[in-house]
Amino acid sequence: MGERLSLRLRFFLFFALIIVAVPVLLGGGLWLASQRLEGNPVPPLVLFGGAAGMALILLIMWVWQMFDANIAQPIQSLVRDLQTLMHANLKHEIDIDKGRYLGLLGPVVREIADSFATARRDVAAEIESATRSLDEQRSQLEALLRELSQGVIVCNSNHRILLYNRRALQILGVTEEIGLGRPLFSVLNQQPFTLTLDRLTNRYIENQAGADPDRLMSNLVFAKKDGSLILQGRMSLIVEDADKSINGYVLTFDDVTTELQDLIKSDRLMRSTLEGLRHPVANLRAAVEMLVDMPPEEEQGRRAFENVLTEEAMTLSSELERFGEEYRAIVTSQWPMSDVHSGNLLNALTRRFRDDESIICDVTGDPIWLRCDSTTIVALLDHAIRKALIELDANTFLLSARESETRTYIDVSWKGEVASPSMIERWLREPIERGLGLTGEEILEHHKSEAWCEAAASSQARLRIPLLPAASKHSQSTSTAPLPIRLEFYDFNLLKPAEIGEMAQRGLRDLTYVVFDTETTGLEPSNGDEIIQIAGVRILNGRVLTGEAFDHLVDPGRRVPPLATRITGISQEMVNGKPPIKEVLPRFKDYVGDAVLVAHNAAFDMKFLQLKQDACGLKFDNPVLDTVLLSAIVHDHTNQHTLDAVAERFSIEIPPETRHTALGDSLATAGVLLKLIDLLEVHNIRTLGEAIEASNRIVEIRRRQAKY
Amino acid sequence: MPKSVLVVDDEPNIMLSLEYLMKRAGYEVRLARDGDEALTSVLEAPPDLVLLDINIPKRNGYEVCQAIRSNPDLSNVRILMVTAKGREVEIEKGLALGADGYATKPFSTKELAERVAKLLNGSDAADE
Numbered sequence: 038m039g040e041r042l043s044l045r046l047r048f049f050l051f052f053a054l055i056i057v058a059v060p061v062l063l064g065g066g067l068w069l070a071s072q073r074l075e076g077n078p079v080p081p082l083v084l085f086g087g088a089a090g091m092a093l094i095l096l097i098m099w100v101w102q103m104f105d106a107n108i109a110q111p112i113q114s115l116v117r118d119l120q121t122l123m124h125a126n127l128k129h130e131i132d133i134d135k136g137r138y139l140g141l142l143g144p145v146v147r148e149i150a151d152s153f154a155t156a157r158r159d160v161a162a163e164i165e166s167a168t169r170s171l172d173e174q175r176s177q178l179e180a181l182l183r184e185l186s187q188g189v190i191v192c193n194s195n196h197r198i199l200l201y202n203r204r205a206l207q208i209l210g211v212t213e214e215i216g217l218g219r220p221l222f223s224v225l226n227q228q229p230f231t232l233t234l235d236r237l238t239n240r241y242i243e244n245q246a247g248a249d250p251d252r253l254m255s256n257l258v259f260a261k262k263d264g265s266l267i268l269q270g271r272m273s274l275i276v277e278d279a280d281k282s283i284n285g286y287v288l289t290f291d292d293v294t295t296e297l298q299d300l301i302k303s304d305r306l307m308r309s310t311l312e313g314l315r316h317p318v319a320n321l322r323a324a325v326e327m328l329v330d331m332p333p334e335e336e337q338g339r340r341a342f343e344n345v346l347t348e349e350a351m352t353l354s355s356e357l358e359r360f361g362e363e364y365r366a367i368v369t370s371q372w373p374m375s376d377v378h379s380g381n382l383l384n385a386l387t388r389r390f391r392d393d394e395s396i397i398c399d400v401t402g403d404p405i406w407l408r409c410d411s412t413t414i415v416a417l418l419d420h421a422i423r424k425a426l427i428e429l430d431a432n433t434f435l436l437s438a439r440e441s442e443t444r445t446y447i448d449v450s451w452k453g454e455v456a457s458p459s460m461i462e463r464w465l466r467e468p469i470e471r472g473l474g475l476t477g478e479e480i481l482e483h484h485k486s487e488a489w490c491e492a493a494a495s496s497q498a499r500l501r502i503p504l505l506p507a508a509s510k511h512s513q514s515t516s517t518a519p520l521p522i523r524l525e526f527y528d529f530n531l532l533k534p535a536e537i538g539e540m541a542q543r544g545l546r547d548l549t550y551v552v553f554d555t556e557t558t559g560l561e562p563s564n565g566d567e568i569i570q571i572a573g574v575r576i577l578n579g580r581v582l583t584g585e586a587f588d589h590l591v592d593p594g595r596r597v598p599p600l601a602t603r604i605t606g607i608s609q610e611m612v613n614g615k616p617p618i619k620e621v622l623p624r625f626k627d628y629v630g631d632a633v634l635v636a637h638n639a640a641f642d643m644k645f646l647q648l649k650q651d652a653c654g655l656k657f658d659n660p661v662l663d664t665v666l667l668s669a670i671v672h673d674h675t676n677q678h679t680l681d682a683v684a685e686r687f688s689i690e691i692p693p694e695t696r697h698t699a700l701g702d703s704l705a706t707a708g709v710l711l712k713l714i715d716l717l718e719v720h721n722i723r724t725l726g727e728a729i730e731a732s733n734r735i736v737e738i739r740r741r742q743a744k745y
Numbered sequence: 746m747p748k749s750v751l752v753v754d755d756e757p758n759i760m761l762s763l764e765y766l767m768k769r770a771g772y773e774v775r776l777a778r779d780g781d782e783a784l785t786s787v788l789e790a791p792p793d794l795v796l797l798d799i800n801i802p803k804r805n806g807y808e809v810c811q812a813i814r815s816n817p818d819l820s821n822v823r824i825l826m827v828t829a830k831g832r833e834v835e836i837e838k839g840l841a842l843g844a845d846g847y848a849t850k851p852f853s854t855k856e857l858a859e860r861v862a863k864l865l866n867g868s869d870a871a872d873e
Contacts (some may be wrong), residue, residue: 061845244866353851354851357851361831444834444837455811455815457807457811458805458808458811458842459804459806459808478787485832485834486834487832487835487837487838489807489841489842491841491842492815501841503834503837717760
């Protein structure tokens with residue numbers, strides 16, 4: 038009880054008690070005195086006693102006031118200052134002017150407070166820098182893992198997956214079976230792992246003192262559970278620094294099947310060529326030696342030897358041709374290439390020069406589909422253009438693509454001098470910035486290509502790089518009619534929060550999201566348009582789990598119209614034989630779980646999902662966020678909320694070959710979402726409920742605008 | 746007056762045969778062992794045809810080819826490229842830089858002689 042009374046009140050009550058005591062004690066004393074005194078002492082006693090009492094009370098009140106103003110109040114304000122300092126604001130100044138009667142208490146408290154604040158700030162700075170370097174290390178590790186050509190899986194000692202790279206999924210040929218926290222043995226055979234882990238653990242325990250790092254690793258051969266792949270890898274233990282316990286292992290591995298096959302093939306080729314050469318060379322040599330050392334007398338004999346020479350020379354020639362052809366087939370580039378739309382490729386290139394006033398770069402001509410690794414080709418062209426700028430003084434470049442029957446070409450033209458073959462060779466020998474550390478020569482070699490510069494009409498120079506034609510048919514690829522833009526949908530009953538309940542309170546940063554996208558045969562689901570591709574990526578703790586993507590083509594059970602093929606690059610042949618939506622949608626539902634669904638223009642995709650869900654016996658009642666609407670909240674100054682525009686605003690680069698693929702667009706949207714969450718905080722939107730509410734307001738505004 | 750042919754190659758063993766082959770076909774033959782020598786020879790007295798190997802020292806065949814083509818005085822010089830590089834894209838590069846024809850090593854001498862004759866008789870064909 039007393040705890041709750043403030044210090045000042047307690048002092049006040051204390052003084053009040055004294056004030057009450059003054060008349061009681063004084064009155065009591067005087068009354069006793071009046072009993073003993075003769076005559077009529079009461080009036081003077083009352084008069085003087087009352088006066089003295091009043092004076093005493095006034096004195097006590099004055100002392101209390103002084104005490105309150107100079108001791109109690111300063112102490113209380115000191116306490117408040119300290120509380121502010123500790124819980125809210127480290128920069129808060131402690132005011133000690135008021136408390137000068139407290140002696141050294143004020144200055145001492147201030148000193149303590151200062152050193153406390155400094156210590157706090159130091160700790161905070163240390164935590165921040167540690168977190169930053171941890172983040173850096175993590176992203177470096179992620180980048181490293183991505184670049185590795187080997188599969189990498191990190192497991193804890195219970196064989197549950199903690200980390201893996203995309204290559205691991207590629208090698209194992211799985212998409213959803215491997216995921217964070219899942220058991221390794223749902224995909225791989227258990228025995229080699231348990232045995233190797235036991236062996237390494239024993240070795241570690243026996244040999245802990247002189248732990249040689251090499252002894253914590255072991256090679257192992259293992260197989261996929263279905264027996265389809267034999268893999269070779271290496272397991273290394275992860276030993277906790279602090280307590281020297283083993284808390285998991287790193288598995289690096291490679292699919293040796295293809296390498297083995299290539300090795301066998303080239304070995305076989307070597308052997309057969311060697312044998313194939315031995316005979317004609319033996320025959321040639323014998324015949325030549327005969328002709329030179331012991332020429333036959335008669336014409337007929339000489340002719341016979343000459344016939345052998347001609348015949349065997351021919352055999353040698355054709356044997357060599359065969360060798361060349363077969364060898365080329367074996368070493369066909371393992372470099373990853375994909376079909377790319379030249380418009381996307383060349384626009385990506387011009388974007389690199391947008392901020393550079395010394396270079397004017399423009400795309401001309403009809404776009405085509407071609408096959409290449411767009412990252413390195415763009416880097417190569419970028420390099421060549423900058424070289425031409427410096428060495429040939431050209432500053433206006435026209436980019437175009439064209440195709441012949443067997444080949445496609447990227448042409449860069451400029452007005453002015455032609456680059457000589459030796460000049461181009463020099464350019465190609467330099468390592469290229471942003472070209473993955475490769476030289477132009479190497480990039481061309483990966484593409485089995487050459488580059489040259491020739492004179493073209495009206496004193497133009499044209500640098501040409503031949504590339505392969507697209508691997509799959511992309512119909513109407515040369516049509517230039519503008520692609521229709523997917524309209525924004527506003528049937529927002531679909532987005533009504535279906536009793537999201539307590540999820541509404543959760544912070545946007547703490548939620549799990551599945552960002553998804555569908556590609557469809559057209560824009561009208563109610564008119565028979567169907568899903569042909571569905572993809573999604575998961576965001577957990579603010580990170581896009583690119584390795585755990587969902588990506589499936591769907592047989593729409595109807596013809597894929599040419600326009601859809603043009604936009605999405607998905608042709609009829611590609612969806613033939615793929616599972617129907619009835620099979621894919623339940624798998625997607627499993628993938629989504631209870632995550633928040635996010636899409637760019639979500640109502641469009643949700644409409645397709647919800648038209649199909651009944652037939653599959655599912656219900657997509659997850660909360661939904663739409664990045665178009667969220668973008669409209671934070672960027673209300675513009676109407677440009679297409680995925681390209683929003684990504685551009687956040688400088689999220691969408692690789693041209695993945696734009697308009699469901700997975701590529703999902704990844705871009707995921708990047709956009711993360712940036713939007715940051716910006717929404719500035720607008721005081723922090724929870725899912727607040728985000729949905731703000732989205733609904735935007736819908737309402739747009740609905741009203743649509744009326745006019 | 747006999748037509749003249751410049752043989753550019755750095756392998757003496759093939760030059761022996763090519764020189765002999767061209768002489769037997771009735772041409773006046775000159776030889777060059779590298780790119781610089783070839784260009785000097787062409788500028789001194791333009792031949793009717795150059796048998797041009799790509800992998801030669803100093804200036805490679807592409808360079809020589811483009812130098813000849815960029816000189817309007819040499820527009821009558823035919824160029825037949827000869828090389829051990831057999832990839833189609835290299836052949837295309839040679840033709841793009843101004844060669845009139847292309848032969849891959851090893852070749853049939855008879856066919857080579859025929860193609861030289863064809864180029865020299867004006868039926869210019871960049872056919873492969």
